[in-house]
Amino acid sequence: xxxxxxxxxxxxxxxxxxxxxxxxxxxxxxxxxxxxxxxxxxxxxxxxxxxxxxxxxxxxxxxxxxxxxxxxxxxxxxxxxxxxxxxxxxxxxxxxxxxxxxxxxxxxxxxxxxxxxxxxxxxxxxxxxxxxxxxxxxxxxxxxxxxxxxxxxxxxxxxxxxxxxxxxxxxxxxxxx
Numbered sequence: 511x512x513x514x515x516x517x518x519x520x521x522x523x524x525x526x527x528x529x530x531x532x533x534x535x536x537x538x539x540x541x542x543x544x545x546x547x548x549x550x551x552x553x554x555x556x557x558x559x560x561x562x563x564x565x566x567x568x569x570x571x572x573x574x575x576x577x578x579x580x581x582x583x584x585x586x587x588x589x590x591x592x593x594x595x596x597x598x599x600x601x602x603x604x605x606x607x608x609x610x611x612x613x614x615x616x617x618x619x620x621x622x623x624x625x626x627x628x629x630x631x632x633x634x635x636x637x638x639x640x641x642x643x644x645x646x647x648x649x650x651x652x653x654x655x656x657x658x659x660x661x662x663x664x665x666x667x668x669x670x671x672x673x674x675x676x677x678x679x680x681x682x683x684x685x686x687x
Contacts, residue, residue, distance in 0.1 A: 590672060594660070594669070595609075597663045598664075604651065604652045604656070608648060608660065616673070619637055622636050645661070664678075
């Protein structure tokens with residue numbers, strides 16, 4: 511009987527050991543699956559982040575290119591203005607004043623041009639009057655002879671990119687016609 515009990519106890523212990531080993535295998539498989547899921551999730555997350563970074567880099571590159579083009583255009587306009595001022599024999603202070611006056615009147619001209627309440631023929635008259643006021647202000651700052659010389663040089667210079675001067679050219683073209 512003791513031998514029978516010992517054999518049953520041994521069989522029971524073997525079943526327990528077998529169940530423990532089985533549970534270890536199940537846990538191992540679950541941990542392996544969890545690890546694989548985690549690695550897959552991390553890989554997808556990294557791929558998404560890399561794609562977002564590439565997209566952001568692309569947007570930033572385009573923005574930098576645009577800013578670079580705008581800066582180059584701005585420098586070209588600035589050089590053209592300096593060339594016009596030097597050709598008109600204006601000193602640095604007078605050149606700064608002329609640029610400031612043109613900038614100020616450009617803002618006023620834009621306001622007039624963009625106002626939908628003003629009829630087109632009225633806009634032309636107001637812009638012509640504004641240009642006369644600008645010339646008068648220039649004469650006050652740099653003198654009549656230098657103002658005439660400056661206007662002559664400005665008209666002769668191919669400064670087609672300078673929006674602050676384009677409205678003046680448009681107005682002078684309208685007044686001539």
